[in-house]
Amino acid sequence: MASVSENTTGNTVETGIVQEDFSVIMAQAFATYGLSVVTDRALPDARDxxxxxxxxILAGMREARYFSSRPTVKSAEVVGLILGNYHPHGDTSVYEAAARMAQPFTMRYPLIEGQGNMGSEDGDAPAAYRYTEMRLSPLAEALMADMxxxxxxxxxxxxxxxxxxEPDYLPGRIPPIVNPSSGIAVGLSTNIPPHNLGEVIRACIALLDRPDMTVDExxxxxxxxxxSQGGHIVGVDGIRDYFTTGKGRIIxxxxxxxxxxxxxxxLVVTQIPPTGRDKVKASIIKAFNAHKLDGLMPDLRDESDTEKGTRIVLELRKDADAAHTLEQLYRETDLQIALSFQMVFxxxxxxQAARQPKQVGLLELLNYWNxxxxxxxxxxxxxxxxxARERLHIVEGLMIGAEHAEEIVKIFQQADDRASARRTIEERYQLSEIQSDxxxxxTLAQVTKMDSGKYRREHGDLQTRIEExxxxxxxxxxxxxxxxxEMQQLVRxxxxxxxxxxxxxxxxxxxxxxxxxxxxxxxxTIAFTRSGALKTLAQDTFRPKEKNGELIYTPVRGDEQLREVIATTSQDYLLCMASSGRVFQIASHRIPLATRSxxxxxxxxxxxxxxxxxxVxxxxxxxxxxxxxxxxxxRLGKVKKSPLSEYKTIDVDGAQDMKLADGDSIVTAVLSHGQGEYFVTTDYAQTLRFxxxxxxxxxxxxxxxxxxSLTHGGVVVSASYYDINTTTSIDVETGEVIQDMVSVLVATEAGTLKxxxxxxxxxxxxxTVGVVTTxxxxSDRVxxxxxxxxxxxxxxxxxGANGEKGEHSLPxxxxxxxxxxxxxxxxxxxxGRILSAAKLG
Structure with a gap:
């Protein structure tokens, strides 16, 4: 209320000063400030x-056409554009936000393509914006598609x-959880982890049909x-928590x-948790100086680079136990960290602009995004x-104009000005104002060249489009x-x-x-023998030798034991399928080197x-x-197809794979690229290609x-995968790609081959049953x-037949x-009786 005072004459005078309680003013001002921080600064929109x-930044760069198909522009130009038109704050906040969106170690899928020093995993800050350049990434363009x-x-x-x-929100064609986000507002904070784009979009596609699926599904x-740095997550309880409630903790x-x-x-560190390499190295040095890493030498070498990625080398003492030392590293350093997530959007x-902050689980969030x-x-x-309707209306007018082009030319020639010609055309041919305009x-030249056939075709196309x-x-x-x-296209x-x-x-x-x-x-080259042994052999072990201009393969003692020859590398893994339906995995470099025999x-x-x-x-x-x-x-004709990604954590202890009925067993397993064909054969000579x-x-x-479908009580004896993309070769003389002659080799127990x-x-x-294969x-069987x-x-x-002892090899x-x-x-x-065949390449 206004203040009242008394002057020297005894009269009261209003001073115009309003008195308010300071605590009330502060409460109102802080509420306004808090709302502004929550809605206009710290929290992400659930739609984009x-x-x-x-x-x-992204909308401004799009408006300025800084597209991925165009050359990069100075970051200073981008910062100036955003400050001048969109963001009334400091240049530092704009450049730091843009640089983070260009960092592949910060964003799982960068939204800006940066050129120059945009910072590093070692904690280095980006170079000044006068030295770097940037443009939108293709993913950012997809994020803003159809604006x-x-x-x-x-x-x-x-x-x-x-x-x-500026937009209240972007179309957001990419789900809001594929990139990380964190922020601290007033009374609220958010910390959202990144996710794999393909996994998230496939989940969204499934939710379109089943929005009520469970968290486990x-x-x-x-x-x-x-x-983006990789790493290993230990356990799934914390994942399930934040999937359900939006809040969880993982290791x-x-x-x-x-x-x-x-x-x-x-010990070589090849991937780190989502923290900087500088922090990881500092934590290792601190733990070593505190005598908590007794198995390490006082030597930490960071050999990381852009080609090899992360490579931090920790020398072990001569008598150190590697497993025990690794446990110490996980326990005492940032090689193992706990992350807490709170998904607030x-x-x-x-x-309408987003104004309601809410902590959500993934199901609710993705259904909202859908x-x-x-x-x-x-x-x-x-x-x-x-x-389309507007264009159809115009085309209908153009069709009338084309039919009366000569008359319209005369109207133009006789009219005092273009406005009067327009009114005459509109009245004479019953056109709308838009059509006559x-x-x-x-121009007269354009009128004389009007093509009624072209307009009729466009008219038909427009009508079809409108109906669609x-x-x-x-x-x-x-x-x-x-x-x-459209989602599937984004995944591709x-x-x-x-x-x-x-x-x-x-x-x-x-x-x-x-x-x-x-x-x-x-x-x-790894050999798998019929006696159930594995051995690594020299590369040219089974390579045929040239003799008199002809390639000759000569078997030696032990070759009769060959069941399969596997070409692989020291960094690959071997998935081993057991007859029981369990699957095992072993690193190929763990197979011991041996001689051929x-x-x-x-x-x-x-x-x-x-x-x-x-x-098997x-x-x-x-x-x-x-x-x-x-x-x-x-053996009883079942087949199961599972993504390779589900076998990452399998080890030598094995895990259940295919569940089998009583009396059934696994015959074989093959690797599929999802676009080939299968050949399945039974012992009763039925082969099915599907x-x-x-x-x-x-x-x-x-x-x-x-x-x-099995007949005559038969069982499956073999199965193969046929991929047309891998059945081509290069003609040495012409360099042309030629289609290989692919055949089905059929062997029976009685010794026949074709x-x-x-x-x-x-x-x-x-x-289905398939067709006869031989x-x-x-009593012969395939x-x-x-x-x-x-x-x-x-x-x-x-x-050999008739009880002949010994086994033989036939190249x-x-x-x-x-x-x-x-x-x-x-x-x-x-x-005699054929026992097995190995393909030597």
Whole structure:
């Protein structure tokens, strides 16, 4: 209220001063300030995952057309643009935000492509903005796709220029959790981890059909955080917590390998938790100086670079136990850290700025984002429909104009001015003002060249487009189908492999018993014998020798034991499938080196096999790609296809893979790229060829589905994968790519052998009978089939008839095996029983 005082004459005078309680003013001012920090600075929008400063930078760069297809521009130019038009704050905040969006070690998927020194994992700050350059990344352009089609609301910036506007939120075609975000507001904070784009979008596609799925079902799509630095997450309880409530705590470990040479041993850090390398190194030095790392030498070398990535070398003492020292490192340094997540986003209604902060779990968040994407598609389709109708209206006027072009020219010539000509055209031909304006704006030359046929074709195309858009807007299912299609395109364009491995059954309390070795990549040849042993051999062991101008392969003692020859590298892993349906994994460099005639290392000493288990297939793995699968076939005709990514954490202890019915067992396992075909053969000479598309992927632990329909009490004896992309070779003389001659090699127990072109096997549906693959005589049965190329070398192992002791090896060139029609019997190649065949390459 106004203050009242008394003057010298005794009269009261109003002073105009209003008195207020200071605590009330402070409360009101702080509430305004707090709301501003929450909504306009610290928290990301749930629709695009961006804070206001990030959104302004990206939108401003888009408006200035700093696209990925154009040269980079000075960062100073970007900062000046954003400050001048969008962000009324300091230049430091703008440049730091832009630089972070360009750092691949900060953002899982960078939104800006930087050039120059944009900072490093070692804690180095970016160079000054006068030295660096930047432009939008293709992902940022996808994030802002369709903004020009009135999909998001715009409002004037602080500049109050009607031509300068900014969006309340971006279309956000990329889910808001693929990149990390953190911020501290007033009374609120957020810390959002990054996730794999492919996993998240596949989950969103599934949620479109099943928005009420459980958290455990969601975890079948999204494994957990996927940090740009990689690392290992120990356990899944914390992941499940923040998936459910938006709040959780996880443990992340560095990837540490043991490097051994004849002169030294060292622990090599190849991936770190989501913290700077400088902090990791400082924590190791601090722990060493505190005498908490008794197994290390006083020597820490950072050999990291842009090509090799992270490589921190820690020398071990001569008598140190590597596993114990690694436990100390995890316990005492930042090679193991705990991360707490609190997923707080701002929410808002369509076409309104987000104002409601809320902590959410992943299910609620992704369902909200899906609804936002459907709203975007609806608005985009509505915009396209309006524009199509407007153009249709104009084209209809142009069609009338084209039909009366000569008369319109005369009207122009006789009119006093263009305005009167327009009015005359509008009245005479019953056109709208818009239609007459378009014609009146033409020159006489343009009017005379008007093509009625062209306008009729455009008219038909527009009517078709309008009908399509009307159907789309009236059918929610059609909108969802379109959204799925566009999401799948994003996965194909921007999806990549997961970097962070999640140890589902891991625990920080579980002692470390061994440290995986680190070796340089070099080619290996590994032999798997019929007695169940593995051995690494010299590279040219099975290479045919040239004699008199001809390549000759000469078997030696021990070759009759060959079951399979595996070409791999020292950095690869071997997935070993057991007859029981369990799967094991071992590093290829752990297979001991042996001579050709040596028996090798029994596989029971390398893997934790049960007495009744037998390894039936070994598959070399060089990368756990999302688009590659392990496909397992059983004796009773079942098949299971599982993504390779689900086998990352398998070790020599083994894990359950395919669940088998009583009396069933695993026959083989093959590696699939998801776009080939399978050939499945039974002992009763039925071979079925079916497409990979007919076999849906499922989780690692499952019963599978029917692969082939068995007849006559037969059982599956072999299965092969046919990939057309790997059956080509280069002609040495011409350099041309030629299609290899691929055939099916058919062997029977009675010693017959033949090859049949794959073209003689028609593709049929999965779970059908197939076709006859050879003629069987008496009690003969098919032993196996395999796919071969003409340049392959084969080594057949066989045993003589009539009780003859010993086994024999028979080398064969695939080109020398006689070809027969599918329904005919092969030729007798040995006088006895074929035991196995190994492809030597």
């Amino acid at each position: 995952g961006l804070k206001p400063v990030q959104r302004r 020009e089609r009135e999909t998001v609301p715009l409002h004037p910036t602080y500049k109050q220029d009607p031509k300068v506007v 969601l975890m079948g799509f999204i494994q957990g955080p996927d940090f 992340v470990r560095a990837e540490v390998r043991l490097e051994e040479t004849p002169r030294r041993r060292a 701002l929410f808002g209604s369509p076409l 609804a936002h994407q459907l709203d975007l598609l609806t608005r985009r389709a509505g915009y396209d429909l309006r524009k 378009v014609i009146a704006s033409m 858009l009307e159907r789309l807007l009236s059918n929610r299912r059609a909108l969802i189908t379109l959204l799925k299609k 364009q921007f999806g990549d492999e997961r970097r962070t491995i999640i140890d589902v059954e891991g625990s920080v309390e579980k002692p470390i018993t061994r440290v995986a070795s680190l070796y340089e990549r070099e080619p290996l 040596a028996k090798g290392e029994p596989i029971q000493s390398l893997l934790e096999l049960n007495p009744e288990e037998e390894i 297939a070994i598959v070399p793995i060089d990368a756990y790609d999302e688009d590659r699968y392990l496909v397992t076939f059983s 497409s990979d598309e007919a076999l849906r992927a499922q989780g690692r632990v499952g019963q599978g589905v029917a692969a082939i 090859k049949v072109p794959v073209s003689q096997y028609p593709q049929k549906g999965r779970a 003629e069987l005589v008496d 032993l196996f089939t395999m796919l071969i190329n003409e340049h392959d070398y084969l080594l057949l192992t066989w045993k 064969l060139k695939a080109s020398e095996v006689i070809a027969f029609p599918r329904v005919k019997r092969g030729v007798q190649v040995v006088n």
